[in-house]
Amino acid sequence: MASSWLQIPKESPFSLANIPFGIISTKTIATPVPAVAIGDYALNLATFASSDGFALLPAIQSHLNVFYQRTLNAFAALGRPVHRQVREYLQVILKADTPYPHILKDNATLRKQALVAMAEVTSHLPMHIGDYTDFYAGLNHAYNVGVLFRGKENALQPNYRHMPVGYHGRASSVVPSGTAIRRPSGQIVVDPAADPKLPTFSACKRLDVEIELAAFVGVGSNLGEPIPIGEAEDHLFGVVLMNDWSARDIQAWEYIPLGPFNGKNFATTVTPWVILMDALETFRTPGLEPANRESLLPYLREERLNNCFDIHLEFELKNSGGRPTIVSKTNSSNLLFSFPQMLAHHTITGCNVNPGDLLGSGTISGNVPGTEGSLLEQTNGGKRPIRLADGTERLFLEDGDEVVLRGMCGKEGGYVGFGDCVGVILPAIHMG
Amino acid sequence: MASSWLQIPKESPFSLANIPFGIISTKTIATPVPAVAIGDYALNLATFASSDGFALLPAIQSHLNVFYQRTLNAFAALGRPVHRQVREYLQVILKADTPYPHILKDNATLRKQALVAMAEVTSHLPMHIGDYTDFYAGLNHAYNVGVLFRGKENALQPNYRHMPVGYHGRASSVVPSGTAIRRPSGQIVVDPAADPKLPTFSACKRLDVEIELAAFVGVGSNLGEPIPIGEAEDHLFGVVLMNDWSARDIQAWEYIPLGPFNGKNFATTVTPWVILMDALETFRTPGLEPANRESLLPYLREERLNNCFDIHLEFELKNSGGRPTIVSKTNSSNLLFSFPQMLAHHTITGCNVNPGDLLGSGTISGNVPGTEGSLLEQTNGGKRPIRLADGTERLFLEDGDEVVLRGMCGKEGGYVGFGDCVGVILPAIHMG
Ligand SMILES: [Ca+2]
Ligand SMILES: [Ca+2]
Ligand SMILES: [Mg+2]
Ligand SMILES: [Mg+2]
Ligand code: NI
Numbered sequence: 001m002a003s004s005w006l007q008i009p010k011e012s013p014f015s016l017a018n019i020p021f022g023i024i025s026t027k028t029i030a031t032p033v034p035a036v037a038i039g040d041y042a043l044n045l046a047t048f049a050s051s052d053g054f055a056l057l058p059a060i061q062s063h064l065n066v067f068y069q070r071t072l073n074a075f076a077a078l079g080r081p082v083h084r085q086v087r088e089y090l091q092v093i094l095k096a097d098t099p100y101p102h103i104l105k106d107n108a109t110l111r112k113q114a115l116v117a118m119a120e121v122t123s124h125l126p127m128h129i130g131d132y133t134d135f136y137a138g139l140n141h142a143y144n145v146g147v148l149f150r151g152k153e154n155a156l157q158p159n160y161r162h163m164p165v166g167y168h169g170r171a172s173s174v175v176p177s178g179t180a181i182r183r184p185s186g187q188i189v190v191d192p193a194a195d196p197k198l199p200t201f202s203a204c205k206r207l208d209v210e211i212e213l214a215a216f217v218g219v220g221s222n223l224g225e226p227i228p229i230g231e232a233e234d235h236l237f238g239v240v241l242m243n244d245w246s247a248r249d250i251q252a253w254e255y256i257p258l259g260p261f262n263g264k265n266f267a268t269t270v271t272p273w274v275i276l277m278d279a280l281e282t283f284r285t286p287g288l289e290p291a292n293r294e295s296l297l298p299y300l301r302e303e304r305l306n307n308c309f310d311i312h313l314e315f316e317l318k319n320s321g322g323r324p325t326i327v328s329k330t331n332s333s334n335l336l337f338s339f340p341q342m343l344a345h346h347t348i349t350g351c352n353v354n355p356g357d358l359l360g361s362g363t364i365s366g367n368v369p370g371t372e373g374s375l376l377e378q379t380n381g382g383k384r385p386i387r388l389a390d391g392t393e394r395l396f397l398e399d400g401d402e403v404v405l406r407g408m409c410g411k412e413g414g415y416v417g418f419g420d421c422v423g424v425i426l427p428a429i430h431m432g
Numbered sequence: 433m434a435s436s437w438l439q440i441p442k443e444s445p446f447s448l449a450n451i452p453f454g455i456i457s458t459k460t461i462a463t464p465v466p467a468v469a470i471g472d473y474a475l476n477l478a479t480f481a482s483s484d485g486f487a488l489l490p491a492i493q494s495h496l497n498v499f500y501q502r503t504l505n506a507f508a509a510l511g512r513p514v515h516r517q518v519r520e521y522l523q524v525i526l527k528a529d530t531p532y533p534h535i536l537k538d539n540a541t542l543r544k545q546a547l548v549a550m551a552e553v554t555s556h557l558p559m560h561i562g563d564y565t566d567f568y569a570g571l572n573h574a575y576n577v578g579v580l581f582r583g584k585e586n587a588l589q590p591n592y593r594h595m596p597v598g599y600h601g602r603a604s605s606v607v608p609s610g611t612a613i614r615r616p617s618g619q620i621v622v623d624p625a626a627d628p629k630l631p632t633f634s635a636c637k638r639l640d641v642e643i644e645l646a647a648f649v650g651v652g653s654n655l656g657e658p659i660p661i662g663e664a665e666d667h668l669f670g671v672v673l674m675n676d677w678s679a680r681d682i683q684a685w686e687y688i689p690l691g692p693f694n695g696k697n698f699a700t701t702v703t704p705w706v707i708l709m710d711a712l713e714t715f716r717t718p719g720l721e722p723a724n725r726e727s728l729l730p731y732l733r734e735e736r737l738n739n740c741f742d743i744h745l746e747f748e749l750k751n752s753g754g755r756p757t758i759v760s761k762t763n764s765s766n767l768l769f770s771f772p773q774m775l776a777h778h779t780i781t782g783c784n785v786n787p788g789d790l791l792g793s794g795t796i797s798g799n800v801p802g803t804e805g806s807l808l809e810q811t812n813g814g815k816r817p818i819r820l821a822d823g824t825e826r827l828f829l830e831d832g833d834e835v836v837l838r839g840m841c842g843k844e845g846g847y848v849g850f851g852d853c854v855g856v857i858l859p860a861i862h863m864g
Contacts, residue, residue, distance in 0.1 A: 043579070068531055112596055116444050130562075130584075130603060131604050148611070157689060158628060163689055164469075165693075167599070167688075168599065168600040168602055168689040170561060170783060171563050172655075172784050173783055173784055175655070182656035182782045184781035184782055185780060186781050187591075187595055187729065197590045198589075199729065201729045201730070201731060223614070223699065224614035224698075225861075228859075247781070251623070255689065255691070256589050256591070257597075257687065257688075258568060258597055258598065258599035258687075259687070259690040259691020259692070260601050260690065261598055261691070262777070262778070265778070265781060266656075266781035267655065267782075268657075281692065297619065298631075345694070346697070347692075348616075348617060349679065349692065349697060350614045350617075350698045350699075351604070351605055351694070351698050352605055352696040383585070397539040426656075427764070429656065429782070431658070431731070
């Protein structure tokens with residue numbers, strides 16, 4: 001990857017190889033606008049577009065309105081060929097030896113207007129999320145949790161390898177990185193051995209993290225029309241990092257038979273910069289089992305075996321006043337199903353999807369200690385504390401804890417990363 | 433209730449006592465507009481408002497913009513006192529002895545412009561649905577289904593009486609009455625006794641109906657702030673009738689451990705006219721157990737014991753070329769939890785709700801034969817066929833079957849009803 005005429009720190013997740021899209025505001029830009037992240041700057045695409053920044057990209061001329069909106073939905077709906085052209089065009093404009101320096105490199109006025117220091121930026125949810133679906137494709141996580149609850153023999157449910165198991169999640173409470181997370185309250189069973197079980201009203205005592213990738217839908221589909229597996233990838237807009245906060249005690253009592261509800265609906269944090277599918281092309285890798293395996297029904301078999309991504313993930317915990325601790329490191333290739341397989345499964349009934357719909361991968365864990373994507377797994381079901389850098393211990397999250405998830409691929413100077421996925425835990429509110 | 437100067441058929445669900453709100457278009461009104469249903473007419477509120485129809489209602493003057501929108505979300509967000517005033521104002525304008533005949537009764541020009549024959553109306557989804565949640569508060573249904581799957585002793589899960597059990601549903605596939613329903617395809621297990629169980633790809637063979645009430649949220653709430661039970665009712669905008677189409681065979685294979693997904697996400701049909709909460713005031717009645725029972729945690733206890741509605745429901749099935757058959761009749765008071773209890777539970781974690789969010793009650797069944805809210809119950813789990821009026825039999829829905837749900841309260845000449853909730857089953861699409 002070429003270098004940029006902009007100073008980009010070598011360790012930045014937003015190298016010229018990335019060019020992720022987001023929605024920003026600043027003190028002077030009150031109404032949120034689309035932007036791309038580049039090093040320590042955000043390039044305001046509304047200003048860029050209105051100052052003829054896209055003059056040399058004919059394909060986008062009739063769609064410039066997408067850059068004057070408060071979400072990326074309209075841009076996403078234009079489809080992958082357009083996303084690709086816009087991203088590549090911006091890379092050409094931003095590279096050191098750009099053939100078109102008059103557009104931005106040598107245009108001091110536009111540089112001043114359109115390049116905003118990241119330190120001044122407030123990032124917003126990049127898309128209006130019509131529906132959010134959370135899958136469970138992290139095989140190692142499903143296995144680890146299954147062992148905890150049912151033992152090794154029955155760890156995975158009979159359906160698990162046949163389909164990307166998933167459930168509808170709560171779209172309204174998806175929030176951008178940095179949003180503080182209020183500890184939820186609800187019904188928990190203090191003594192699970194009691195008969196009959198009786199719930200207590202309580203603040204959640206087993207508040208947890210789930211490291212996930214999540215994909216936004218770009219081009220939607222019509223009700224009644226499944227998306228064929230071979231076309232599914234082109235319906236995806238891009239990928240973010242996600243923390244699917246989970247109240248394990250609330251979930252354990254409520255989830256039979258209709259699945260997680262209050263245990264999950266209080267918040268889900270995503271990184272605000274969407275890495276486009278094309279930016280991840282060079283980081284493709286197989287998932288945990290072949291994408292075209294015979295055991296899959298044909299509607300889930302992929303021709304492309306590199307159907308997952310080689311993204312290094314880490315989960316950092318910083319207790320209030322303490323030092324940061326890397327709790328675990330894992331890799332996003334620890335998935336049994338890919339996003340195209342999830343989308344093909346989701347729509348096989350004819351369920352329609354819309355631009356901005358969000359698909360979570362499920363918790364991503366490796367299969368050795370130190371690679372777990374949740375505290376539930378790390379602490380062996382809340383029984384074996386982990387030690388933080390300052391010597392304190394944790395089973396689950398405490399008030400004041402700050403969780404930072406990170407994901408990055410590539411090499412120094414050419415990183416393609418998400419930036420931090422951050423949330424700090426606020427104490428439960430006092431009820432009546 | 434007074435009579436109207438408009439001719440309203442005695443059996444109309446849209447008597448002067450109702451005044452439900454919806455979104456309509458016609459051949460000449462291409463852009464959907466808000467309206468109320470009155471007898472065989474829809475009153476176009478955009479036209480009514482722009483012609484000074486609301487001149488005598490000062491409270492709405494600064495909010496008239498809500499009547500120029502394509503959904504009722506903005507109107508709903510104004511809150512219950514405004515809904516009440518607008519509905520009562522329209523009742524005054526429409527009653528036979530209206531003190532303000534110049535507004536509409538004697539205003540031939542506006543009558544001609546604003547009153548549209550229902551036969552010419554296309555009804556749309558009344559709200560933009562940000563999130564759709566389906567509860568399971570129909571105790572008799574939960575019991576009947578539990579008996580089928582687990583026997584009488586364990587019919588109800590331990591959590592069932594302690595909380596309104598629910599799950600997040602698919603908002604994108606909620607459709608207005610009249611939308612044809614494509615039979616879904618997916619993974620089903622033909623031989624549930626096989627070990628290991630192996631799925632087959634198939635069109636759904638056990639396509640079913642679920643009769644439900646559903647409430648739309650009016651005023652939303654903020655993330656992190658539970659809605660207290662005493663305030664929950666005022667966050668509700670109104671109620672519709674809902675058919676939560678269900679693919680029993682797809683659901684049976686997929687639902688452990690994360691709940692229903694593809695078995696439900698292909699379509700959910702709602703009636704297009706929203707009956708406001710105030711229109712149901714006189715039809716309040718207790719649910720199946722006291723709303724303030726000691727066994728409930730305090731956040732779910734209601735002071736108001738009449739927390740449900742006495743709405744007569746019926747499920748009619750008309751096979752292609754056949755005669756209509758009333759399959760079952762039941763009553764919407766067959767609920768263990770009310771909508772305010774559902775909303776209090778939904779938000780107890782701090783989950784936020786938005787105007788237009790939809791809450792399904794769960795399937796409503798009585799406890800005697802002929803009152804079941806689904807075919808699964810009617811046919812004893814697909815084992816005992818029901819006989820239709822023309823002598824043919826049914827276990828589950830066949831292609832070409834038309835399902836009509838109806839719900840009505842009150843007396844002839846003063847009915848408060850939903851109108852028909854209709855869907856006809858189209859054959860599964862041919863795959864590949
Ligand atoms: Ca998850
Ligand atoms: Ca249902
Ligand atoms: Mg979540
Ligand atoms: Mg449904
Ligand atoms: Ni929406």
